[in-house]
Amino acid sequence: MEVMQVLHMNNGEGETSYAKNSNIQRKIISATNSRLKEAVISILCKNKKIPESIGIADLGCSSGPNTLMVVTEVINIMDATCRKSGSSLPELRISLNDLPGNDFNDLFRSLPEFYRKVKEEKGSENCYVAGVPGSFYGRLFPLKSMHFFHSSSSLHWLSQVPLGLGTEARTALNKGKLYISNTSPSEVITKYMSQFQNDFSLFLQSRSPEMVPGGRMLLSLMGRSSIDPTAEDGCYYQWELLAHALSILVSKGLVEEEKVDSFNAPYYAPCPEEVTIAVEKEGSFVINRLEAFEVEWDASISLNSTLCDSDDKNGQLCMKSASSGQQVAKTIRAVVESMVGSHFGNEIMDDLFKVYSDLVDDYIYKNRAVYINLVVSLTRKG
Amino acid sequence: MEVMQVLHMNNGEGETSYAKNSNIQRKIISATNSRLKEAVISILCKNKKIPESIGIADLGCSSGPNTLMVVTEVINIMDATCRKSGSSLPELRISLNDLPGNDFNDLFRSLPEFYRKVKEEKGSENCYVAGVPGSFYGRLFPLKSMHFFHSSSSLHWLSQVPLGLGTEARTALNKGKLYISNTSPSEVITKYMSQFQNDFSLFLQSRSPEMVPGGRMLLSLMGRSSIDPTAEDGCYYQWELLAHALSILVSKGLVEEEKVDSFNAPYYAPCPEEVTIAVEKEGSFVINRLEAFEVEWDASISLNSTLCDSDDKNGQLCMKSASSGQQVAKTIRAVVESMVGSHFGNEIMDDLFKVYSDLVDDYIYKNRAVYINLVVSLTRKG
Numbered sequence: 001m002e003v004m005q006v007l008h009m010n011n012g013e014g015e016t017s018y019a020k021n022s023n024i025q026r027k028i029i030s031a032t033n034s035r036l037k038e039a040v041i042s043i044l045c046k047n048k049k050i051p052e053s054i055g056i057a058d059l060g061c062s063s064g065p066n067t068l069m070v071v072t073e074v075i076n077i078m079d080a081t082c083r084k085s086g087s088s089l090p091e092l093r094i095s096l097n098d099l100p101g102n103d104f105n106d107l108f109r110s111l112p113e114f115y116r117k118v119k120e121e122k123g124s125e126n127c128y129v130a131g132v133p134g135s136f137y138g139r140l141f142p143l144k145s146m147h148f149f150h151s152s153s154s155l156h157w158l159s160q161v162p163l164g165l166g167t168e169a170r171t172a173l174n175k176g177k178l179y180i181s182n183t184s185p186s187e188v189i190t191k192y193m194s195q196f197q198n199d200f201s202l203f204l205q206s207r208s209p210e211m212v213p214g215g216r217m218l219l220s221l222m223g224r225s226s227i228d229p230t231a232e233d234g235c236y237y238q239w240e241l242l243a244h245a246l247s248i249l250v251s252k253g254l255v256e257e258e259k260v261d262s263f264n265a266p267y268y269a270p271c272p273e274e275v276t277i278a279v280e281k282e283g284s285f286v287i288n289r290l291e292a293f294e295v296e297w298d299a300s301i302s303l304n305s306t307l308c309d310s311d312d313k314n315g316q317l318c319m320k321s322a323s324s325g326q327q328v329a330k331t332i333r334a335v336v337e338s339m340v341g342s343h344f345g346n347e348i349m350d351d352l353f354k355v356y357s358d359l360v361d362d363y364i365y366k367n368r369a370v371y372i373n374l375v376v377s378l379t380r381k382g
Numbered sequence: 383m384e385v386m387q388v389l390h391m392n393n394g395e396g397e398t399s400y401a402k403n404s405n406i407q408r409k410i411i412s413a414t415n416s417r418l419k420e421a422v423i424s425i426l427c428k429n430k431k432i433p434e435s436i437g438i439a440d441l442g443c444s445s446g447p448n449t450l451m452v453v454t455e456v457i458n459i460m461d462a463t464c465r466k467s468g469s470s471l472p473e474l475r476i477s478l479n480d481l482p483g484n485d486f487n488d489l490f491r492s493l494p495e496f497y498r499k500v501k502e503e504k505g506s507e508n509c510y511v512a513g514v515p516g517s518f519y520g521r522l523f524p525l526k527s528m529h530f531f532h533s534s535s536s537l538h539w540l541s542q543v544p545l546g547l548g549t550e551a552r553t554a555l556n557k558g559k560l561y562i563s564n565t566s567p568s569e570v571i572t573k574y575m576s577q578f579q580n581d582f583s584l585f586l587q588s589r590s591p592e593m594v595p596g597g598r599m600l601l602s603l604m605g606r607s608s609i610d611p612t613a614e615d616g617c618y619y620q621w622e623l624l625a626h627a628l629s630i631l632v633s634k635g636l637v638e639e640e641k642v643d644s645f646n647a648p649y650y651a652p653c654p655e656e657v658t659i660a661v662e663k664e665g666s667f668v669i670n671r672l673e674a675f676e677v678e679w680d681a682s683i684s685l686n687s688t689l690c691d692s693d694d695k696n697g698q699l700c701m702k703s704a705s706s707g708q709q710v711a712k713t714i715r716a717v718v719e720s721m722v723g724s725h726f727g728n729e730i731m732d733d734l735f736k737v738y739s740d741l742v743d744d745y746i747y748k749n750r751a752v753y754i755n756l757v758v759s760l761t762r763k764g
Contacts, residue, residue, distance in 0.1 A: 053524055093524050095512065100490045108482045108515040115516075128524055130477065130512035133490040134497075142435055142475050142510055 010334045011103040017064070017334060025153045026066050027295055032152070032220050032375045033073065035289065039216040039377055040077040043147050046214050050082060053091040055146040055212075059136045060154025061096040063107040068114050070150050071096075071129075079122045092127045097140055100133040101338070107131065135159065137202045141210040149207055149217040156222040158266040159199045162191035165264040167343070172261035176247060179239035179265045182230040188264075189229055196268040200278040208284035213382030217285065222269040223374030225292050229271075238297075238332060239265055241363060245356040246344070254348055263343050265336075275376055285378040297360070297369040298324035324369075325361030329353045392716045393485040399446070399716060407535045408448050409677055414534070414602050414757045415455065417671065421598040421759055422459040425529050428596050432464065435473040437528040437594075441518045442536025443478040445489040450496050452532050453478075453511075461504045474509045479522055482515040483720070489513065517541065519584045523592040531589055531599040538604040540648040541581045544573035547646040549725070554643035558629060561621035561647045564612040570646075571611055578650040582660040590666035595764030599667065604651040605756035607674050611653075620679075620714060621647060623745060627738040628726070636730055645725050647718075657758055667760040679742070679751040680706035706751075707743030711735045 010017045044050050056074055061067045071094055082089050096107065111129055118127050134140050136151070137159040160166070165173060165188065174181075174188045207217065229236065249255040272290050279285050333353045341349055363369060392399045426432050438456055443449045453476055464471050478489065493511055500509050516522050518533070519541040542548070547555060547570065556563075556570045589599065611618065631637040654672050661667050715735045723731055745751060 091524055100493055102490075103487065104490055104513060105485065105487045108484075108486055108513070111482055111515055125521065128514075128522065130514045131486060131490070132510075132512045133493055139507065140510065142473055 010337055011063070011106065016330065016337065023331070025062075026069065028220055028373055029066060029069055029152050031293055031295065031373070032218065035218055035291075035375055035377050036070070036073060036150070037077050038288075039218045040074055040148065041081050042379075043214075043216055044078060044081050050085070050087050050090055051147065053093060054078075054148070055093045055095070055141070056148045057095040057097055057132070057141065057146055057150070059097045059140075059149060059151040060157075061098050061102075061107070062154075063098075063103040067096065067107055068110060070152065072114075072117075074148070074150070075118060075122060075127070079124075089122055089124045089126060092124075093145070094127065094129045095132045095141065095146075096129065097132040097134065097136060099135060102133070104131045104133065136206065137199055139206050139210070143209055144212050146207075146210045147212055147215045149211070149215075150219075151217075152220045154221065155200070155203065155219055156267055156269050158195050158268055159202070160195070161264050161266045162195040165191055167262050169262070172258070174264055175261045176243060176257075177239070178243045178246075178260075178263055179236050179267060180229045181236065181240055181243070182232070184230070192229070192268050193274070196270055196274060197278055197281075199268075200270070200275070201282050204279065204282040204285060208282070208380065211380040213380055215380040217378040217380070218375070219378070220373055220375040222267075223275075223292060223372050224269050224271050225372055227271050227273060229269075236269065237363070237369075239267070241359045242332070242336075242340075242352075242356055244359055245352055248355050249348060249352060254351060255344060259344055263340075266339075269372070270374070272374060275374060279376075279378065284381055286381055288377040288379055290374065290376045292372050292374050294370040295373055297364065297371065298327045323357070323361050324364050325357040325359070328360045328364075328369075329357035332356070392719055393445070393488065398712065398719065405713070407444075408451065410602055410755055411448060411452055411534050413675055413677065413755070414600065417600055417673075417757055417759050418452070418455060418532070419459050420670075421600045422456055422530065423463050424761075425596075425598055426460060426463050432467070432469055432472055433529065435475060436460075436530070437475045437477070437523070438530045439477040439479055439514070439523065439528055439532070441479045441522075441531060441533040442539075443480050443484075443489070444536075445480075445485040449478065449489055450492060452534065454496075454499075456530070456532070457500060457504060457509070461506075471504055471506045471508060474506075475527070476509065476511045477514045477523065477528075478511065479514040479516065479518060481517060484515065486513045486515065518588065519581055521588050521592070525591055526594050528589075528592045529594055529597045531593070531597075532601075533599075534602045536603065537582070537585065537601055538649055538651050540577050540650055541584070542577070543646050543648045544577040547573055549644050551644070554640070556646055557643045558625060558639075559621070560625045560628075560642075560645055561618050561649060562611045563618065563622055563625070564614070566612070574611070574650050575656070578652055578656060579660055579663075581650075582652070582657070583664050586661065586664040586667060590664070590762065593762040595762055597762040599760040599762070600757070601760070602755055602757040604649075605657075605674060605754050606651050606653050607754055609653050609655060611651075618651065619745070619751075621649070623741045624714070624718075624722075624734075624738055626741055627734055630737050631730060631734060636733060637726060641726055645722075647721075651754070652756070654756060657756060661758075661760065666763055668763055670759040670761055672756065672758045674754050674756050676752040677755055679746065679753065680709045705739070705743050706746050707739040707741070710742045710746075710751075711739035714738070 043054065056071070058067070058070050075089075075092065078092070079089055098104070108131065114129070115127065119125055132140055136154070174184050177184055180189055180192055224231070243260065246255055246260045250257050250260060272292060275290060276287065279287055333349070337349055344352070425436065438453070440449070440452050457471075457474065460474070461471055480486070490513065496511070497509070501507055514522055518536070556566050559566055562571055562574055606613070625642065628637055628642045632639050632642060654674060657672060658669065661669055715731070719731055726734070
């Protein structure tokens with residue numbers, strides 16, 4: 001499976017689109033806002049003189065309402081900082097990166113409005129946005145052109161399914177599972193761990209020459225708190241439930257068992273120690289902060305209750321239109337459908353995510369269902 | 383009519399797509415190849431030292447087989463020149479620009495193959511392609527970042543329908559016509575001429591700060607040889623026939639007459655003198671060359687006969703599967719459908735281009751049907 005060909009968030013603006021189902025990712029971006037501020041201010045203030053031109057890239061930007069959110073926030077922070085020091089906004093060279101299958105058309109159509117706002121609110125016409133299609137596990141930008149890299153909810157995607165676990169493998173090592181599970185043989189776990197080390201190193205190696213010395217990088221990705229990748233702390237249970245849903249479709253004769261055995265996700269949720277190892281080994285970056293935080297599986301829970309605070313004067317709880325399972329299923333479907341569909345066939349997607357949504361409802365009823373997210377703030381040495 | 387919203391080549395790869403119907407534009411690119419070579423070599427050799435990093439942009443790049451053709455040719459020329467001087471290819475920062483409605487998704491999907499070829503054929507991994515959506519009648523790139531601008535078959539599109547000739551006008555000044563015609567009142571002609579002067583100046587003003595001193599620009603666009611824009615030398619007759627086709631649909635009750643009266647194309651085919659005036663007035667560029675050349679309306683005529691030379695050993699003429707009128711109608715439809723359809727309704731497009739194709743057949747039978755293209759090669763002063 002060529003990850004570059006099959007992995008992209010669901011295009012367009014329909015019911016199953018990523019644009020309509022990316023609340024979780026938005027919450028994660030919001031949760032890291034204070035770290036974003038810290039990093040951006042440091043770029044501006046590092047040399048006591050604001051650079052004349054600043055290169056900023058959002059890696060794995062996707063499309064939809066979240067895409068320009070980070071960039072807008074970066075501009076807000078820069079604008080406030082510049083105003084305080086009495087200077088005007090520098091030239092901003094903004095690159096939006098994702099794989100070539102991303103819906104850049106949708107993203108580009110929102111740019112005229114974005115430019116209009118930057119001009120109106122900040123008085124700046126000095127902002128240049130470009131789309132850069134390609135894998136961040138390789139070079140994307142010219143030498144020393146970047147001051148700030150941001151990436152949210154993207155780096156848990158590996159460059160490929162670990163060798164020996166893809167569809168090309170002769171024997172299925174991870175029967176019935178889609179990712180590391182507590183029944184997976186240790187070989188599976190090792191392969192995943194080593195693929196993450198290789199990929200994350202390659203990511204850092206690729207960014208290193210692209211950055212100016214002292215440049216900053218803020219990355220957030222799915223992770224786990226325990227060193228043991230099979231400990232149930234939320235990092236792999238989404239895949240466990242999806243594997244369970246598939247096994248139900250197998251029992252109904254809708255999916256071949258071998259299809260499940262031969263699929264493993266190009267995904268890895270590392271623990272903080274693994275991130276630290278990769279950074280130290282690569283050597284060009286210093287970790288300023290590395291933190292973990294929790295996000296509810298169902299983003300609509302807290303989003304709805306926030307809305308209720310202001311809208312519902314009686315203090316009653318809002319009725320949600322969909323169950324948590326349905327909400328979670330929509331979120332996951334928008335992210336994995338391109339990839340899962342290309343392996344199992346798009347015709348089973350409705351059935352699969354219906355069964356999955358029931359399993360998630362059941363799981364959330366019995367368990368504390370949170371994702372662990374890692375956020376790591378780095379500085380380019382030099 | 384907001385040109386930025388309604389003007390784009392037909393998307394995708396279907397029967398009426400620009401990708402499948404852009405032979406004319408390809409011929410024009412090929413015809414200017416010697417000028418491209420001249421310009422690119424001059425960038426490399428200007429300072430007797432090849433720059434370490436070179437910025438190149440194709441403005442109005444569209445999508446389809448032509449899009450990466452110019453960029454590929456630029457790389458070929460650079461590679462050959464570098465090899466001669468024993469140096470390796472510099473870092474190439476390539477920007478592909480078009481309006482936000484352009485099919486960048488289609489374009490981006492072809493990039494992995496493009497990168498593979500550059501690596502395989504030139505041994506270079508130092509090439510970075512970005513998509514830059516926006517109007518070239520305004521700033522698109524950072525200060526002094528560009529060494530070479532190319533634009534083919536784009537600059538005859540104005541930024542807007544000249545004021546007083548758009549759908550907002552209270553009286554229809556150009557009844558029954560879509561562009562300057564020999565029955566157009568002089569007011570119409572003046573408005574078009576002045577819109578071109580404003581737009582072309584704005585284009586030059588926008589590029590000027592983006593270029594390094596000595597940077598080069600190669601532009602080709604539809605034009606005319608005569609100073610009189612109503613002289614029948616091929617520059618406006620396409621619009622004349624399209625107006626005629628619409629009048630036939632009016633007589634059949636398929637189109638309202640007022641719709642035709644209120645539409646004027648945001649298009650202008652200048653004569654060489656007008657280009658010279660705009661360049662001299664703006665002041666940052668020197669014209670190295672300004673030439674006019676002819677291209678047959680029906681690109682398939684010479685393309686087919688070229689193919690025949692090698693394929694048909696008996697020397698017989700190939701039978702074309704479609705008439706010239708049909709070929710020309712497809713080419714024009716792929717370019718103007720987004721705009722014409724948004725004004726007249728997409729439901730009449732099939733009828734319109736059927737009638738149009740008959741009119742073109744008739745015209746080609748009786749006349750020498752050629753486009754005049756201008757090609758202008760410029761150097762940034764300083």
